[in-house]
Structure formats: C-alpha cells, structure tokens
Amino acid sequence: MDDMVLYLELQKSPKEVLLIIGSKHGIKIMQDILIGVCLEKLTVLSLSDHLFKAVEKEKENIENDSQYYIPRQFILLRKNEFDDHKFGQEDLAILYEGVKNQEFVEKLSKLSAKYLIGMHDRNYINTFDIWEKFRENTKKIYIISYVGGGKKDVLNWEKNEENPIELSIIFPMYNIAKYLPQCIETVTTWQTDFVEFLFVDDGSPDNCADIVKKYAQRDSRIKLLSKKNGGCASARQYGLERAKGRYIGFVDPDDFIQPDMYRKLLAKALEGTYEIAYCGYREYYENTGLSAEVPDALSYPYNEGTSDPAKIDELIGYQRVAIWRGIYSKDLIQRNKIHFYTELKRFDDLPFKIEVTSKARSVIAVPEYLYYYRMSRPGQDVSADDERLYVHFPIFEYLDKFMKNASNRNQLDYLHLVKVHTHRYALEKIKREFSKEYCRKAKRDIKGDFGFIEGMYVINKLGSKQDLLLFILLYWGWDGAIRKLLHRKEKALKENKAIKKLKLLNNKGI
Structure with a gap:
C-alpha cells in the first residue's frame, strides 16, 4: 500500500478526500484508498485528459469489484471543472501526487482541509513554501519530497493548537x-x-x-x-x-x-x-x-x-x-x-x-x-590563554559521566579524539607559566580513558600525526618535550610575522 494512503488510514478516517492525480501512479493510490479507507465522498481530479480517461475506465472496474469500499459520492473531475466544485471543510483530506505546479498546490490552501498529504519533486515544488501556506488552517501535514530519483524526505507535522511557535x-x-x-x-x-x-x-x-x-x-x-x-x-x-x-x-x-x-x-x-x-x-x-x-x-x-x-x-x-x-x-x-x-x-x-x-x-x-x-x-x-583553559577538565568529567553508559564504542572513540584536539588547542594558546599544570591535568584525563596501545590505535585511526604525537607525549608525561615543541612553534610564528612585515616594508619602498 502507498505510504500516503497508509498515513491517511492511520488518521481518524476523514469523511471526504480530494485526490489529485498527476501521473499514472495516482490510479494505484486511488485503488489503495478504496481498499483501505471507508469514505463518504471521494473526488478525483485528473490534471490531464488522458489521465481522466484512464481514471474513468478504472472507476468502472472498481464499481464492479467487491474488494473496494465504494463511497456514496464518487466524483471524477477534469482540471477545468475544479474551480466550480464544492468541497466540505469539516473533515476534508487532500492527497496529491505528480503535481509540478506550485501555484496550483498553494491554491488548495483555500479549501481549509484538515489533512494535507502529498508527494512531489522538489525541482518543481518547495516543501517549506507549501507548509507555510497550509499551516494555519490544516491540522496535519504529511509530504514526501525528493529530487529526481534520489533520496526521499518526509515532512510529518501536526499543528499545536495551544502553541503556534515553531x-x-x-x-x-x-x-x-x-x-x-x-x-x-x-x-x-x-x-x-x-x-x-x-x-x-x-x-x-x-x-x-x-x-x-x-x-x-x-x-x-x-x-x-x-x-x-x-x-x-x-x-x-x-x-x-x-x-x-x-x-x-x-x-x-x-x-x-x-x-x-x-x-x-x-x-x-x-x-x-x-x-x-x-x-x-x-x-x-x-x-x-x-x-x-x-x-x-x-x-x-x-x-x-x-x-x-x-x-x-x-x-x-x-x-x-x-x-x-x-x-x-x-x-x-x-x-x-x-x-x-x-x-x-x-x-x-x-x-x-x-x-x-x-x-x-x-x-x-x-x-x-x-x-x-x-x-x-x-x-x-x-x-583565554591562562588558567581559564583549565575549565576543559571539568567539562570532560561531565562528558565522561554522560557517555559512560554508551554502548556505542564509536562515540567513545570520537570523544577521545575531541579530548586530544581540545588539549592541543589549549596547549598552543596557553601561556608558558600555565602549561606545566595543564599538561599534568591533560595526562590524567587522557590516561583515564584508554590504555596506551588502545589509545594510539584510536588516535591513529581517527586523528592526525600531530594528534598522535601529542597523545604519546601526554600519556608518558613528557611535559618538557611538549613545552619545547610549543616554544619552537611560537618562535617560528614570531619569525614568520617579522619576515612578512619586512617584505611588506620592502614592497612599499621603505
């Protein structure tokens, strides 16, 4: 059974359905509706003459088949007859498929239907625009959308009568x-x-x-x-x-x-x-x-x-x-x-x-x-470049507690990677007089998660060479080596800035 019809069937059966058919798939939807949903009125609007003839022929077959629930009113419309037709507003559901005209779908909002159920290609119709048009007067909106033959998305929205804030x-x-x-x-x-x-x-x-x-x-x-x-x-x-x-x-x-x-x-x-x-x-x-x-x-x-x-x-x-x-x-x-x-x-x-x-x-x-x-x-x-960066450690204590019951090992591995990234960021920024204490705390944080071999495997798999080097140095407590590397980097950055400044002055002829 079609997904749109399944959704319709799950609702308290509406008394009246307007089905808009833009392709032959709509005939299958019509059949599914008449098998699964008991209606008082079904109006089928065909968007082309050849579809109207196909629907008309199928209607004759349906009326002679006992597996279908035939509504008291079973009406077929051509597109040029739509504006003159009268619809109920109390319990109307609109279903559409194969429609390529956004203006036409937006026009349907004037019917104040209780349900809007549709399927369209986003190359032709913008789902959010349709939702905006219908949201005030429609209780539930269910739209399947796709681009060409690609992945389908489903908008499944129900109006909150007491709170309109989205x-x-x-x-x-x-x-x-x-x-x-x-x-x-x-x-x-x-x-x-x-x-x-x-x-x-x-x-x-x-x-x-x-x-x-x-x-x-x-x-x-x-x-x-x-x-x-x-x-x-x-x-x-x-x-x-x-x-x-x-x-x-x-x-x-x-x-x-x-x-x-x-x-x-x-x-x-x-x-x-x-x-x-x-x-x-x-x-x-x-x-x-x-x-x-x-x-x-x-x-x-x-x-x-x-x-x-x-x-x-x-x-x-x-x-x-x-x-x-x-x-x-x-x-x-x-x-x-x-x-x-x-x-x-x-x-x-x-x-x-x-x-x-x-x-x-x-x-x-x-x-x-x-x-x-x-x-x-x-x-x-x-x-921040001082002891304020120590805040990372209580943060990771909270996260360790939050993740401790996680059955997903991937999430624990990625948390470990976040820790190494964060400590690298902090050690590159922190003033030298605070770096020793930060290294001490970072070592304890890193060691609390994994053994050395396991930790190296995770960082090597997920991170960079810099992450792996920092993990090794922190794990073994080689604070001095870390601080020397950071000092060299800081010195190189200063030298690069000085060189750039000299080049700029030379270019200006100063």
Missing part, C-alpha cells in the same frame, strides 16, 4: 550592547509569526536590556528575560527552559547572521523531520571588517541529510563546536534530558554539542556560510 532563538546577554543592534536587525528581518526571540539579560551592567525593550516595542516576537548573573551557560539554560518552539536555536548577541539563515535551517529541518539542522559559518574580523569561511562538515552525506548512526557519530569528532549555527529539536533535548551545565563559566557549548550529536537520530546541513562569528572582541572565551 522556532525559539535564545540570546545570552552580558556586556555586548555595542553589537546588539546589528544582531537584532539581522535575525528579525525574517518576517514570520511562528518564531520567538528570547533575549536573556544575565545581570549585564550595560544597557543591553534597554536596547531589547526598544526593539520589542516594534516587534512582539522579541521577549526580554532577566536573571542574576550566572554566566553564559546559566543564561542559555534559563532561555531553554522557557522556550516554546518545536526547534531551538542559539545566537551569541555580539555576532550576526545572514537574514535568511533561520528560514533555511527550519525549512531543511521540517522538510525531512530532522532533529538537527546546521549551516557553515564565517569568522568575522572586527578590526578589518573582513570575514573568512571556516571549513566544516557540509558536504555529502550531510547536505542531503542522514540518519546513519555512524555518519552522525563522526560529527562528534570532526564537526566544529559552534552550536550557534544550528537548530535542535526540542524533543531531542527533552527526550535525552540534555541541558547546559550552569556551573561552567565558559566553553559550555562543547558538552551541549557532543551530547545532542551523540543522541540525534538524524541531521542535515545547509551547505552555506550564514553565521558571522565575531573575532577579536575583548572578553571572548576564545581569547
């Missing part, structure tokens, strides 16, 4: 008033009523709250939440607990986005009922106004969407943290009791990213760079 975006605010207007203006450009913007004032000493209030007077979707200062994790968690959306997004309010970023993410998420949708991002350098794309996992299979557990697990190790360039199903978060660790004062996005990725059943990437991450701002976590 997407909540959370902004933790502390001392970012200077950047806030640009952030607000780029995220609120998308004019739709099913999004809410939650700005969490984390006891900020500047005038962030006043700026938000000013914008909220003009845009009812903007909401200000206020709390005592507790750090970014506590602000994100505060917003998360109050978010109404089916999907949740996060923005650092000193950053900004392409105005269509969240529309594109939500469209992809809904189109295939994906639990995570994410895009690429750019590093924006405030001192020059220039930006650069950051390499990330945006190609196949992620750009087409995947529910392959092995491919999703790979994102634990290889995808950048950057939780603010994605949206996450609230059901995914609540089902797995995922939250922000409010004790953490920085880098709280790392455990959140690993936990949601390890529990996600499906993900999809938008292969565009739509988020702008501001660099070189005073007070950023990424500027």
Whole structure:
C-alpha cells in the first residue's frame, strides 16, 4: 500500500478526500484508498485528459469489484471543472501526487482541509513554501519530497493548537550592547509569526536590556528575560527552559547572521523531520571588517541529510563546536534530558554539542556560510590563554559521566579524539607559566580513558600525526618535550610575522 494512503488510514478516517492525480501512479493510490479507507465522498481530479480517461475506465472496474469500499459520492473531475466544485471543510483530506505546479498546490490552501498529504519533486515544488501556506488552517501535514530519483524526505507535522511557535532563538546577554543592534536587525528581518526571540539579560551592567525593550516595542516576537548573573551557560539554560518552539536555536548577541539563515535551517529541518539542522559559518574580523569561511562538515552525506548512526557519530569528532549555527529539536533535548551545565563559566557549548550529536537520530546541513562569528572582541572565551583553559577538565568529567553508559564504542572513540584536539588547542594558546599544570591535568584525563596501545590505535585511526604525537607525549608525561615543541612553534610564528612585515616594508619602498 502507498505510504500516503497508509498515513491517511492511520488518521481518524476523514469523511471526504480530494485526490489529485498527476501521473499514472495516482490510479494505484486511488485503488489503495478504496481498499483501505471507508469514505463518504471521494473526488478525483485528473490534471490531464488522458489521465481522466484512464481514471474513468478504472472507476468502472472498481464499481464492479467487491474488494473496494465504494463511497456514496464518487466524483471524477477534469482540471477545468475544479474551480466550480464544492468541497466540505469539516473533515476534508487532500492527497496529491505528480503535481509540478506550485501555484496550483498553494491554491488548495483555500479549501481549509484538515489533512494535507502529498508527494512531489522538489525541482518543481518547495516543501517549506507549501507548509507555510497550509499551516494555519490544516491540522496535519504529511509530504514526501525528493529530487529526481534520489533520496526521499518526509515532512510529518501536526499543528499545536495551544502553541503556534515553531522556532525559539535564545540570546545570552552580558556586556555586548555595542553589537546588539546589528544582531537584532539581522535575525528579525525574517518576517514570520511562528518564531520567538528570547533575549536573556544575565545581570549585564550595560544597557543591553534597554536596547531589547526598544526593539520589542516594534516587534512582539522579541521577549526580554532577566536573571542574576550566572554566566553564559546559566543564561542559555534559563532561555531553554522557557522556550516554546518545536526547534531551538542559539545566537551569541555580539555576532550576526545572514537574514535568511533561520528560514533555511527550519525549512531543511521540517522538510525531512530532522532533529538537527546546521549551516557553515564565517569568522568575522572586527578590526578589518573582513570575514573568512571556516571549513566544516557540509558536504555529502550531510547536505542531503542522514540518519546513519555512524555518519552522525563522526560529527562528534570532526564537526566544529559552534552550536550557534544550528537548530535542535526540542524533543531531542527533552527526550535525552540534555541541558547546559550552569556551573561552567565558559566553553559550555562543547558538552551541549557532543551530547545532542551523540543522541540525534538524524541531521542535515545547509551547505552555506550564514553565521558571522565575531573575532577579536575583548572578553571572548576564545581569547583565554591562562588558567581559564583549565575549565576543559571539568567539562570532560561531565562528558565522561554522560557517555559512560554508551554502548556505542564509536562515540567513545570520537570523544577521545575531541579530548586530544581540545588539549592541543589549549596547549598552543596557553601561556608558558600555565602549561606545566595543564599538561599534568591533560595526562590524567587522557590516561583515564584508554590504555596506551588502545589509545594510539584510536588516535591513529581517527586523528592526525600531530594528534598522535601529542597523545604519546601526554600519556608518558613528557611535559618538557611538549613545552619545547610549543616554544619552537611560537618562535617560528614570531619569525614568520617579522619576515612578512619586512617584505611588506620592502614592497612599499621603505
């Protein structure tokens, strides 16, 4: 039986069905409906004359076959008869297949059907546009979409009568008033009523709250939440607990986005009922106004969407943290009791990213760079180069507890890789007077996971030569060798900068 008919059969049987046939496959759907669903009225609209004749002939066969439930009204329509036909609105289900005209499908929204069930090629019809047209007056929408003969996605949506919010975006605010207007203006450009913007004032000493209030007077979707200062994790968690959306997004309010970023993410998420949708991002350098794309996992299979557990697990190790360039199903978060660790004062996005990725059943990437991450701002976590980097160790303690019951060995391996990546990042940044203590803590963290041979195997399989070298040095406690390597690298970087400066001066003739 056709998937669309199976879905129809699972609902409380509607009294009336409008079936729109755009190909011969529609005749099979008509047969399946009359075998599996008991109706009072079935109207079959054929989009071409030759299909109408084929349907007419099949109707004669059906009426003489006892296996079919024949409705009291069984009506066949040509396309030019559609506008004059009257449909009931109380319990109408619309099914369509083979339609290549988006305007025609959108026109059907005027019928205020209870159910919309369809199948189309995305080369001709945009699934999200159809959802937007029908969402206000339709209780359930089920659309199978594909590109050519490729992979099929399924939008499976049910209206929440009490809560119309589809997407909540959370902004933790502390001392970012200077950047806030640009952030607000780029995220609120998308004019739709099913999004809410939650700005969490984390006891900020500047005038962030006043700026938000000013914008909220003009845009009812903007909401200000206020709390005592507790750090970014506590602000994100505060917003998360109050978010109404089916999907949740996060923005650092000193950053900004392409105005269509969240529309594109939500469209992809809904189109295939994906639990995570994410895009690429750019590093924006405030001192020059220039930006650069950051390499990330945006190609196949992620750009087409995947529910392959092995491919999703790979994102634990290889995808950048950057939780603010994605949206996450609230059901995914609540089902797995995922939250922000409010004790953490920085880098709280790392455990959140690993936990949601390890529990996600499906993900999809938008292969565009739509988020702008501001660099070189005073007070950023990424500027930390002292004992603040020790925060990595309590983070990994949390993650070890979260993952300890995991039966998936791949996830444990990728967590191990994340640890090595993170410690390498920290040791390349940290000041020399803090590096010895960091090495000591990192050694204990690494040794707690694997034996030496097992650890070497994992890092050699998943990581780089640099990762493998760092693992060996940390495991055996060769702190001095690590610090010497880092010192050489630091010296080489300084020499390279000096050489570049001299070349620049020579080119200018100075």
